[in-house]
Amino acid sequence: xxxxxxxxxxLQDVARRFPxxxxxxxxxxxxxxxxxxxxxxxxxxxxxxxxxxxxxLLNLVAGLDRPSEGTVSLRGIEVNGPNSSVGFMLxxxxxxxxxxxxxxxxxxxxxxxxxxxxxxERALRELKRCRLTDFxxxxxxxxxxxxxxxxxxxxxxxxxxxxxxxxxxxxxxxAQTKLVLQKSFAETIAGSGLTTLLITHDLSEAxxxxxRILVMSDGPGRIVEEIDVGLPDRNNPIARVATQRAxxxxxxxxxxxxxxxxxxx
Amino acid sequence: MSNEATGPAxxxxxxxxxxxxxxxxxxxxxVPLASLALAVVVLVAxxxxxxxxxxxxxxxxxxxDLWGEMVxxxxxxxxxxxxxxxxxxxxxxxVLGGLLGAVFGYALGLxxxxxxxxxxxxxxxxxxxxxxxxxxxxxWFGYNAWxxxxxxxxVVFFPILVNVLQAMRIMDRDLVNLxxxxxxxxxxxxxxxxxxxxxxxxxxxxRIGATLAxxxxxxxxxxxxxxxxxxxxSFGQGQANTAMVFDAIGLLTVIGIVMYWAVTSIETRVLxxxxxxxxxxxxxxx
Numbered sequence: 001x002x003x004x005x006x007x008x009x010x011l012q013d014v015a016r017r018f019p020x021x022x023x024x025x026x027x028x029x030x031x032x033x034x035x036x037x038x039x040x041x042x043x044x045x046x047x048x049x050x051x052x053x054x055x056x057l058l059n060l061v062a063g064l065d066r067p068s069e070g071t072v073s074l075r076g077i078e079v080n081g082p083n084s085s086v087g088f089m090l091x092x093x094x095x096x097x098x099x100x101x102x103x104x105x106x107x108x109x110x111x112x113x114x115x116x117x118x119x120x121e122r123a124l125r126e127l128k129r130c131r132l133t134d135f136x137x138x139x140x141x142x143x144x145x146x147x148x149x150x151x152x153x154x155x156x157x158x159x160x161x162x163x164x165x166x167x168x169x170x171x172x173x174x175a176q177t178k179l180v181l182q183k184s185f186a187e188t189i190a191g192s193g194l195t196t197l198l199i200t201h202d203l204s205e206a207x208x209x210x211x212r213i214l215v216m217s218d219g220p221g222r223i224v225e226e227i228d229v230g231l232p233d234r235n236n237p238i239a240r241v242a243t244q245r246a247x248x249x250x251x252x253x254x255x256x257x258x259x260x261x262x263x264x265x
Numbered sequence: 266m267s268n269e270a271t272g273p274a275x276x277x278x279x280x281x282x283x284x285x286x287x288x289x290x291x292x293x294x295x296v297p298l299a300s301l302a303l304a305v306v307v308l309v310a311x312x313x314x315x316x317x318x319x320x321x322x323x324x325x326x327x328x329x330d331l332w333g334e335m336v337x338x339x340x341x342x343x344x345x346x347x348x349x350x351x352x353x354x355x356x357x358x359x360v361l362g363g364l365l366g367a368v369f370g371y372a373l374g375l376x377x378x379x380x381x382x383x384x385x386x387x388x389x390x391x392x393x394x395x396x397x398x399x400x401x402x403x404x405w406f407g408y409n410a411w412x413x414x415x416x417x418x419x420v421v422f423f424p425i426l427v428n429v430l431q432a433m434r435i436m437d438r439d440l441v442n443l444x445x446x447x448x449x450x451x452x453x454x455x456x457x458x459x460x461x462x463x464x465x466x467x468x469x470x471x472r473i474g475a476t477l478a479x480x481x482x483x484x485x486x487x488x489x490x491x492x493x494x495x496x497x498x499s500f501g502q503g504q505a506n507t508a509m510v511f512d513a514i515g516l517l518t519v520i521g522i523v524m525y526w527a528v529t530s531i532e533t534r535v536l537x538x539x540x541x542x543x544x545x546x547x548x549x550x551x
Contacts, residue, residue, distance in 0.1 A: 062446045084448045094443050098461045098538045110457065111449040141540040159447065 014070035053221030087161035208237030334508035358417025366425030374433025413485020428470030432463035
């Protein structure tokens, strides 16, 4: 009973099939037999080869898509459609270019009945948390890629979500910005006790940032392995990567995903 | 580290930039001055070259003849009335055509099935020379303001429709999904995502429409009517008054330029968030 309440996100035997491209073609199965759960305050990463259905999974949890089989539930309630308790972030920051950073952060709150003053207050609080207060009145084109992703995180956090879905949020950034931003995200997420699901293809990123790693296989996607990271300092990914255990896990993942045997990317 | 490395270079560059700035006043003025000089040369050539080459006035009137005719038209032909009629009709046709084009563009963008059904006809109407409908509209509606207004609306309608439709087609689905994930209503998604997203295209369509509006009105006035600069052109032609035709063309161009300028100045206000290559400050580090 107690265990149930601490589970924020739960997937049970989820499958998603898409109709074949041409009439008569067999349906395409993106994911199947997908079962896992994410506990309150936990940071879980999903790694897998490209085309293993990671984006399908994200859409299912965000309520943008419905499973063909099985159930996705949030705090014990089945997800039937878009749901304001899920925040998601993609590789693209999806900031609206015609809005200032502050108004972008307010965007998610505009779907709710909330006074303008309250919206402003919340947005400013999130900007402060993401250290963007000085850039509140800038337009997206006037700030750097890293700042843009932080603004997108502030927008995601502003709606006070039960769970945050991160779909490769760092993959469009240069190597150094990426490290700095991973640290910044890790601090923000650890500081607010957020429940997070990160989808990534970067193995060391998964090890550096998460409590638990789920390994997905391709065609159709399913969970083939679960790894407990068991490292301290979740708010400091840079320190974590340097540990012996981290490199062992990366090495293990490397083999689990058969990266060394693969010929095509 | 990189700042220290470029520090001395920056200091060296500063005086150079200052020198450039000091010498800049004539550089900045050089281009407009050259344009002005070109205008003077053309006008002087226009005034003196045709008579020297024996070209008669009824083929190419001199600049002074054009000015004299303009003054005569002002006092004897009620030029202001004709000018205001053409200008107001152009603006009215532009606004109506623009509104209709935008409404249909958004509607078809939101209803892809209808767009597919209608697209061959839209293409056909877009290609058809709309001004050729003017005589038809005169047959239908008579010698009043409607024929020219309808021609103008048609001419303006299509570039705006096509541009808005294009924006709806290239709409960033991820932005729409983001709004959907935030549980936004369809109306809000349209107002907060689709409408602003389509603004650059709408503005481009309006810019084209502004120049076409004058053409639509002029053709309408040429084909039938007793008012407007187009009417003055056909009247002047009947009188073999070449200067009158030139003057009317000049004034039509002025109306077109003012409308175009008005649209571009609205555009720069509306699209202030679009980075200009030179304006954008260098992004700072995270």
